[in-house]
Amino acid sequence: MNRDFFSLFNWKKSIRLRLLGSLLFSLIVSFFGTSLINDILKYILPQIIRPKIDGAAFTFVGAAFSFLSFLFFFLLLFFFLMRHIVRQVRTLADGLMAIAKGDLHYRVPLPGQDELGEVAQNINYMAEQLQSMMMRERQIETSKMELITHVSHDLRTPLTSIIGYLNLLKNDDYHDLDEHKRYIHNAYNKTQQMKKLIDDLFEYTRLTSGDVNPTFRKIDLNSLLEQIIIEFEPIAQELSLTVKKDWDQQPLFAHVDVEKLVRAIDNLLMNALKFSLKPGEITVRLAENSHFIVFVVENWGSPVTKEQEKLLFERFYKAEPSRRDRDVPSGAGLGLSIANYIVELHGGRIGLKNENGHFTFFIELPKAAQITKCNGGEEFK
Known part of the structure; x- marks a missing residue:
């Protein structure tokens, strides 16, 4: 948990630093690039534009051209520097969306060793843990059904015998007192068998549920x-x-x-x-x-x-x-x-x-x- 928190913190910090660095680099390069282009074009534009417009308009056109040049270079450089990070973030977002929709077999394909790569590894680890939890839940449900099936079968056998012996006794379907006692003895043994089955089941469910407080x-x-x-x-x-x-x-x-x-x-x-x-x-x-x-x-x-x-x-x-x-x-x-x-x-x-x-x-x-x-x-x- 702490590892995931610090990884997320480092990832955010890294993104901020990259964004700030790309922004400053784009501003500086755009500034010098625009200055260089203005120095080159200041000898060409007067010959093309000045004869057609007055001085104030020429100054405005020059300023507008400088601003547009600066904006063009800035956006071009900033997009170029950030495109890799944007692509990685989009990959992370797509991976999280796929996992959120229930595709727990999906893994984020970011093999890098940087902060975003570490975040991708944590997302994949989260998917593996969710997948394991889902498998355990299914196993628990399967175990519950097996428990009901086995217990029903094991309890039905002695219960059927008890009902049979009691029917014989109820209908006086025995030849002598010895046979009467044998029926009662067999029915009693079956009740003891049922009691043991129920005791075992009760003890097993208590132990496996975790609701046990042993007294040492x-x-x-x-x-x-x-x-x-x-x-x-x-x-x-x-x-x-x-x-x-x-x-x-x-x-x-x-x-x-x-x-x-x-x-x-x-x-x-x-x-x-x-x-x-x-x-x-x-x-x-x-x-x-x-x-x-x-x-x-x-x-x-x-x-x-x-x-x-x-x-x-x-x-x-x-x-x-x-x-x-x-x-x-x-x-x-x-x-x-x-x-x-x-x-x-x-x-x-x-x-x-x-x-x-x-x-x-x-x-x-x-x-x-x-x-x-x-x-x-x-x-x-």
């Missing part, structure tokens, strides 16, 4: 992770998975938003739960180095391609789950994307290392002294 506080990550694993182990055991814990028992402190970090870790664990080969093992690690605290979830699953690996943190992307994990509710494909946003909110990094079906998801968080609260302007130093 200093906690012991060892104790937090221990509590998460205690709640996670029974679910894993039901699916023939064991959880291996690998971290020191010494306190490891960091400034984090506890609720959001728990959500990110839980999403990684649930992802491992869905896509692990069963029976199998999920390894959870917590360590630190000189700059970061590293949380790791390792599991064995079906290998994925490099293209699939790149898409895992994209929203709504769902890898094909294991054929033996149908008891795990499917999500909307937002889990890893939500975890990614939460980690970025903490100033950290999330990633994946994959080798022949051995998946290693990791979260790197800055240590307490390096965490910056992005949305609230608060820093921990």
Whole structure:
């Protein structure tokens, strides 16, 4: 912004100097040129005009001729000196008009290195920024439509099942009490699936809208992770998975938003739960180095391609789950994307290392002294 302001200021100053210089040069040259012509013609005009007119008229004709000569030379020289600047200014005006009419692909063709050339570069830069903003607006609109489409599809599936089970129960279309309980159990599971979908969507929209005010506080990550694993182990055991814990028992402190970090870790664990080969093992690690605290979830699953690996943190992307994990509710494909946003909110990094079906998801968080609260302007130093 300051650069554009000073460029415009320098451009105006340069135009004024050029205009003043051209004006003075034209005046001086016109004056001397007219004097020279008058000296030449003063020997010719008396012989042509004086015999026909009196002295006063001759003086008037001479003065008029001098003035017209001066005016002619002045306009000719001034136009000659200013024509290049006028042409450049017209080019700038035409370019601005084309961009104003919506042709954001137009670029002002002024390759010069002077002030007008710099103004042309700034106009082209402005057009590029406007073009990028328009593309981002289109992408946002496309994303909104994709969001509505995906959510509608993901919510319709469990809702259809719930309606089906409720119709069976309403019409007493079951054989015995066990089948009645099974219908109720299945309908309840579908409602839980819908709740998770809605919770994921709500969390995703909050994180992506920028309307998030994280509350950082200093906690012991060892104790937090221990509590998460205690709640996670029974679910894993039901699916023939064991959880291996690998971290020191010494306190490891960091400034984090506890609720959001728990959500990110839980999403990684649930992802491992869905896509692990069963029976199998999920390894959870917590360590630190000189700059970061590293949380790791390792599991064995079906290998994925490099293209699939790149898409895992994209929203709504769902890898094909294991054929033996149908008891795990499917999500909307937002889990890893939500975890990614939460980690970025903490100033950290999330990633994946994959080798022949051995998946290693990791979260790197800055240590307490390096965490910056992005949305609230608060820093921990």
